[in-house]
Amino acid sequence: MTDEERTVERDVRELGADLGSVVRRHTSDAAFDAVEDVRTGSIDYRRGDADSRAPVRERLAGLDPETTRTVARAFATYFELVNVAEERQRVRAVRQGRTAGTLGDGLDETADALASVDRETAERVLADVRVVPTFTAHPTEARRKTVKAKLRRVSETLADLDERRLTDDEAAALDGGLGAEVASLWATRQVRSRRPTPSDEARDVRWYLEGTLFDVLDDTYDALTDAVAEAHPDLDVPSVLEFRSWAGSDRDGNPHVTPDVTAETLDAQRAAVLDRYDDALRDVASAASHEASRLDHTDVFEERAAAERAAVPAVADRLDEEYPEEPYRRFVNLLRARVDRVDDLRPGGFDDAADLESALATLDSDLRANEYESVADEAVEPLRRRVETFGFSLAALDLRDHRENHTETVAAVLDREGVDYHALSETERVDLLTESVVDESVGTLDPDGLGETPARVCDRFAALADWHAEYGEEAIDTYCISMTEEPSHVLEVLYLADLAGVVSLPDHCGLDVVPLLETASALSNARSIFETLTDNEAYGAALDVRGGVQEVMLGYSDSNKENGPLAASWDLHRNARRLAEVADDVGVELRLFHGRGGSISRGGGPMNEALLALPTETATGEVKFTEQGESIAEKYANPDVAERELEQMLDAQVRARLRNLTGDAPDVRDEWVDAMDAAGEAARTAYRDLLDTEGFVSFFETVTPIAVIEDLNMGSRPASRSGERTVEDLRAIPWVFSWTQCRAILPGWYSVASGLDAFLDDGGDVETLREMYESWPFFRTTVDHVALSLARTDLEIVDEYAELADEDLRERFLPRIRAEHDRAVELVRSVTGRERLLRREWLDETLDRRNPYVDPLNLLQADLLSRENRTDAEERALRLTVKGIAAGMKNTG
Numbered sequence: 001m002t003d004e005e006r007t008v009e010r011d012v013r014e015l016g017a018d019l020g021s022v023v024r025r026h027t028s029d030a031a032f033d034a035v036e037d038v039r040t041g042s043i044d045y046r047r048g049d050a051d052s053r054a055p056v057r058e059r060l061a062g063l064d065p066e067t068t069r070t071v072a073r074a075f076a077t078y079f080e081l082v083n084v085a086e087e088r089q090r091v092r093a094v095r096q097g098r099t100a101g102t103l104g105d106g107l108d109e110t111a112d113a114l115a116s117v118d119r120e121t122a123e124r125v126l127a128d129v130r131v132v133p134t135f136t137a138h139p140t141e142a143r144r145k146t147v148k149a150k151l152r153r154v155s156e157t158l159a160d161l162d163e164r165r166l167t168d169d170e171a172a173a174l175d176g177g178l179g180a181e182v183a184s185l186w187a188t189r190q191v192r193s194r195r196p197t198p199s200d201e202a203r204d205v206r207w208y209l210e211g212t213l214f215d216v217l218d219d220t221y222d223a224l225t226d227a228v229a230e231a232h233p234d235l236d237v238p239s240v241l242e243f244r245s246w247a248g249s250d251r252d253g254n255p256h257v258t259p260d261v262t263a264e265t266l267d268a269q270r271a272a273v274l275d276r277y278d279d280a281l282r283d284v285a286s287a288a289s290h291e292a293s294r295l296d297h298t299d300v301f302e303e304r305a306a307a308e309r310a311a312v313p314a315v316a317d318r319l320d321e322e323y324p325e326e327p328y329r330r331f332v333n334l335l336r337a338r339v340d341r342v343d344d345l346r347p348g349g350f351d352d353a354a355d356l357e358s359a360l361a362t363l364d365s366d367l368r369a370n371e372y373e374s375v376a377d378e379a380v381e382p383l384r385r386r387v388e389t390f391g392f393s394l395a396a397l398d399l400r401d402h403r404e405n406h407t408e409t410v411a412a413v414l415d416r417e418g419v420d421y422h423a424l425s426e427t428e429r430v431d432l433l434t435e436s437v438v439d440e441s442v443g444t445l446d447p448d449g450l451g452e453t454p455a456r457v458c459d460r461f462a463a464l465a466d467w468h469a470e471y472g473e474e475a476i477d478t479y480c481i482s483m484t485e486e487p488s489h490v491l492e493v494l495y496l497a498d499l500a501g502v503v504s505l506p507d508h509c510g511l512d513v514v515p516l517l518e519t520a521s522a523l524s525n526a527r528s529i530f531e532t533l534t535d536n537e538a539y540g541a542a543l544d545v546r547g548g549v550q551e552v553m554l555g556y557s558d559s560n561k562e563n564g565p566l567a568a569s570w571d572l573h574r575n576a577r578r579l580a581e582v583a584d585d586v587g588v589e590l591r592l593f594h595g596r597g598g599s600i601s602r603g604g605g606p607m608n609e610a611l612l613a614l615p616t617e618t619a620t621g622e623v624k625f626t627e628q629g630e631s632i633a634e635k636y637a638n639p640d641v642a643e644r645e646l647e648q649m650l651d652a653q654v655r656a657r658l659r660n661l662t663g664d665a666p667d668v669r670d671e672w673v674d675a676m677d678a679a680g681e682a683a684r685t686a687y688r689d690l691l692d693t694e695g696f697v698s699f700f701e702t703v704t705p706i707a708v709i710e711d712l713n714m715g716s717r718p719a720s721r722s723g724e725r726t727v728e729d730l731r732a733i734p735w736v737f738s739w740t741q742c743r744a745i746l747p748g749w750y751s752v753a754s755g756l757d758a759f760l761d762d763g764g765d766v767e768t769l770r771e772m773y774e775s776w777p778f779f780r781t782t783v784d785h786v787a788l789s790l791a792r793t794d795l796e797i798v799d800e801y802a803e804l805a806d807e808d809l810r811e812r813f814l815p816r817i818r819a820e821h822d823r824a825v826e827l828v829r830s831v832t833g834r835e836r837l838l839r840r841e842w843l844d845e846t847l848d849r850r851n852p853y854v855d856p857l858n859l860l861q862a863d864l865l866s867r868e869n870r871t872d873a874e875e876r877a878l879r880l881t882v883k884g885i886a887a888g889m890k891n892t893g
Helices: 008-026 029-047 054-061 065-100 107-115 119-128 145-163 168-187 198-231 259-287 299-311 313-322 327-340 353-369 373-390 403-415 426-438 452-471 487-500 520-524 526-535 537-545 556-563 565-586 607-613 629-636 639-662 670-692 696-703 706-711 732-741 752-761 766-775 777-792 795-802 807-832 841-865 872-889
Strands: 130-135 396-402 478-482 512-517 549-555 589-595 622-627
Touching: 008 029, 008 065, 008 168, 029 054, 029 065, 029 841, 054 841, 065 145, 065 168, 065 639, 065 841, 065 872, 107 198, 107 639, 119 198, 119 639, 130 198, 130 639, 145 168, 145 198, 198 259, 198 373, 198 629, 198 639, 259 327, 259 373, 259 396, 259 452, 299 313, 299 327, 299 353, 313 327, 327 353, 353 373, 396 403, 396 452, 403 452, 403 478, 403 487, 426 487, 426 537, 452 487, 478 487, 478 549, 487 512, 487 526, 487 537, 512 526, 520 526, 520 556, 520 565, 526 537, 526 549, 526 565, 549 556, 549 565, 556 565, 556 670, 556 732, 565 589, 565 670, 565 752, 565 777, 607 622, 607 639, 607 777, 622 629, 629 639, 670 696, 670 752, 670 766, 670 807, 696 706, 696 795, 696 807, 706 732, 706 872, 732 872, 752 766, 752 807, 766 777, 766 807, 777 807, 777 841, 795 807, 795 841, 841 872
Parallel strands: 130 622, 396 478, 478 512, 512 549, 549 589, 589 622
Antiparallel strands: none
């Protein structure tokens, strides 16, 4: 056995050597030499051993098309392997931290926080807290599913090498297997040959839910239960996790998401979770092989067993013969039979997941009554938790569409009734919609004779009633409205749901209607929207039926694209606080849904820090947020990482809720708020000035690979809303993706310096900013996010791309960009007191490890973009550079 400790450096070195061997064997000597020359030349420049990048640039420019493609493929594959090695290092750190008790930002802190309050307060906090990750199908995952599967096997092999005690022969066999996996990865097509369909995307999300989260849920609850017991022994842990999805149901901007796709998704998710329950029940049956003579059943168990027998009598008779002396095994197999019938026409299936959970709870109690607590703890309780969390839907779906489509549909439906909806004022629209919902419905969902959009929307609402009947309301009970601007946009969805029979007030409302506030005008108008809706007779009744909870979604991506990073962050923070105040004023409970992207520029970043940085007033207990693209793989592909992510989220939300209840929130001084008001507005002005400067769109089109990105087969949704190339029309994902590719990352930092300088020029001082960074979680998180974007920006690389633009555009924009960047770096260092930009040393190490290998891909991409007539091989190489840079930068959009 080898005594050398495995480290990320060793893993990277060995994987790199395997890749080099594969390139040498399966390509030409010339191609291998080109890869090595570019690699060593780039390292030399980064180390200071070379005066310029000219040798690397010239070597790349002189390659023939096929060798160019090989070089791009080699560096792209290298980053796929590096990402696996770094994931393994994170697992290593988590395992070591658990052993030493030094993890931080986890359930140890939860225990300390709960121990600081009385039992009653701790119990209330746990009852309130609910963390709801919501998986989306936004097109930011650049890897094929086949590639991800191969990388998963590489990860598993590294885990075996790291965690198992191996003989020399066993270690050698695993090393050989690792080399074979790298060879197979090299031989696999890296870029998709077709766009994924919405069904493909739903299948991808389902893979993480059933393949990772279903299994790690038990460990997460075990860890939380231990933390709670440390603070307050015997305090029960309620359900605190829920998973939802947009994949297969998000229609906004994606014409391919049809009712058939949504129905297929609901059916596939149900089938997947039922299969997992069947497997789990088989394990429970094996564990519950107790002999009847050793048991003394409770009356409750006897009654429930009789009810289960009555549900499937023929199965019960067969089980009597198979297990005559094993009552628990008979009971569990009756549950299996009923689970098997949930999704078919045979009678006896469970009506809902709550019924299955109740049966498991009965079994759990009877085991404990017979002093078999260990069997209940290890076999039954984990499954009961899973049923409680995943239900019969695996993850409930949210519907979403753009408000313009609802308005068009309502107008078309009412036009058949002689009403000109478009001619009505906002007040008249609200009155008409309210009267129809509360009194007598006006119109029908009959799609005949309607235009394409109204017919499609009518079909969706009609299908919603069918889905509720077949899958249960809990499977698809939320409707999100993009670009909500007025109260009528919310009432339009309530009206259409009423026509579908999904809403029947005052007794029933099968839908949470969720306005998505994305624009500055919508956010500033939030109080008016909220007050109008809660005072409205129809909507007020719907809120009452739904438990008095109003969900509001905040859009980070478009807000950032419209206003810039500093202004958007402050707008969202300030308006979240205002929403909480309005909700309190009107007597409803606010549930915020944070529409965060994967990248920092779209609201991404560590979720635990983000939750603790939210306004304390918004910590009502339940919090919902999107998980997107490659961030899903980064967080949830590996079970150890997934458990750690869930624990950090739970810890943050428990502590945030405690601060809300106890009033122990960070003191936010008025002068800090004034500082952000001044800085945010100045930053917005500077950002808009850049975007609105004549020629900026041309500059953007020229110096970024946006045209390539729009043609990539990354997702089923189009890159722009109308197919036009404008900043306003372009979706936030390709906007950020493009700037990330050329290493500018403007959406993450541009205008921040202008904003902070405006505060300083108006009498503010750096010491105030330092106090804000030290004591205000919102400001600290904002600055740290800006610092990360700045650290990942490389203006020398940006210059390479700028050469693609004409001289006038370069002179118009490059000096502004460079000046803003340099001043932002200076300010971040001054505010944080750090010489280097980043707070975490390991992030610096990661960037230092990656930069020499990303650089060649950037140089190659810029060179390929400069060629007017690219060969097929060069086109494929260009697409590979996009994929490779995305892997190297560890995000797309």
